[in-house]
Amino acid sequence: MGSWSRLLVSALLALPLLAGGPEGAVLEYRVRIRPQGASVEQAGGFRLLTGPPLVSHNRVQRSRLGPWRIEPLAGEPADPALLVRELGFCYFSGPPAGAVALNEWIRIGNRRCRLWQVPTPPGLGVYAYLAEVAPNLLALAYLTASLGQGDLSSLEVHLARVELGPRTVPAADGTALLRTLHRLAEAPPAAGDDADPSALATEAVE
Numbered sequence: 581m582g583s584w585s586r587l588l589v590s591a592l593l594a595l596p597l598l599a600g601g602p603e604g605a606v607l608e609y610r611v612r613i614r615p616q617g618a619s620v621e622q623a624g625g626f627r628l629l630t631g632p633p634l635v636s637h638n639r640v641q642r643s644r645l646g647p648w649r650i651e652p653l654a655g656e657p658a659d660p661a662l663l664v665r666e667l668g669f670c671y672f673s674g675p676p677a678g679a680v681a682l683n684e685w686i687r688i689g690n691r692r693c694r695l696w697q698v699p700t701p702p703g704l705g706v707y708a709y710l711a712e713v714a715p716n717l718l719a720l721a722y723l724t725a726s727l728g729q730g731d732l733s734s735l736e737v738h739l740a741r742v743e744l745g746p747r748t749v750p751a752a753d754g755t756a757l758l759r760t761l762h763r764l765a766e767a768p769p770a771a772g773d774d775a776d777p778s779a780l781a782t783e784a785v786e
Contacts, residue, residue, distance in 0.1 A: 604630035604646060605672070605748045607719055608653065608741040611660035614734045625653040625740070626661030628670060628719075632747040648672060648751035664737060671698075671710055671720040673754030679710065679718075686711060686721060688742050695721060698757070701765035708757060713742050717750060720757060 607628040614621045631647045650670065652661040664670065675681070675696060682695045693711035696718055700706045711721035719742070725735045 603632045603745045603747040605713075605719075605745060606741075606743040607672070607713075607739060609664075609720075609737055610740050611664060612734075612736040613660050613663060613732060616733045618733070621734075622657065622660060624656045624658075624660030626650050626656070626664060627653060628672065630672060630748060630751055633749050634752060644749055645752040645754075646747075646749045648754065663732070663735070667735075668756040668760040669708075669720070669723055669725070669735070669737060671708075671718065671754060671757040673718065673750040674716050675710075675712075675718055676755060676758055681712075682709075688713075688721075688739055691742055693721070693742075698761070700761055704761070704765055706761060706764070708761075711739060711742075714744060714748065717748070723757075 605628075609626050609628065611624045611626065612621045613624075628648060628650055633644060633646050648670075650661055650665040652658045676698065678699045679696045680699070682697055684695045685692050686695060687693075688711065691713065693713055696710040696712065698708040698710060700708060705726040706723070707725075708723045709721045710718040713719050719739060720737065721739045723735070723737045727733065727735065
């Protein structure tokens with residue numbers, strides 16, 4: 581029974597991947613974090629998975645948004661991925677208001693993506709760029725943050741791989757990054773405050 585139980589659990593864990601990967605989007609990220617007082621960075625990776633459009637009970641207008649979730653890459657430590665999720669430093673949606681389309685492109689695999697810069701409040705220590713992975717669909721391409729408070733000193737995230745399925749749609753909570761930036765700007769920790777910056781971030785991405 582033990583071996584059958586393990587096989588059943590493995591199969592159940594694989595079901596969301598089969599449902600979310602081929603139909604929606606799979607984005608692989610690399611992460612580097614430095615805890616306060618540490619001399620060595622921690623590296624890891626995670627996948628951002630999106631699903632097909634959510635079922636809408638509205639008979640007038642069909643839903644055009646889907647779910648998303650974050651999980652560590654196989655064999656990678658979970659801490660960096662969970663940290664990105666808890667802080668809400670992710671984006672998968674249309675172009676945000678105030679973002680600037682740059683005359684610069686990056687290549688992710690065989691995909692050539694235009695870069696957009698996200699406006700960040702001065703003095704916040706966060707810089708974020710989005711990649712236009714499909715027409716009117718942007719994903720976080722690169723983010724660097726020097727938080728300086730709580731347990732985390734710095735964070736760096738960059739997009740390494742993109743796979744878009746036939747039913748890829750923006751995430752229902754895809755603008756989490758913008759809310760995180762607004763909260764950090766509106767309520768920055770006071771000097772000498774030991775508050776964890778995650779307390780100022782958005783709710784975890786489901």
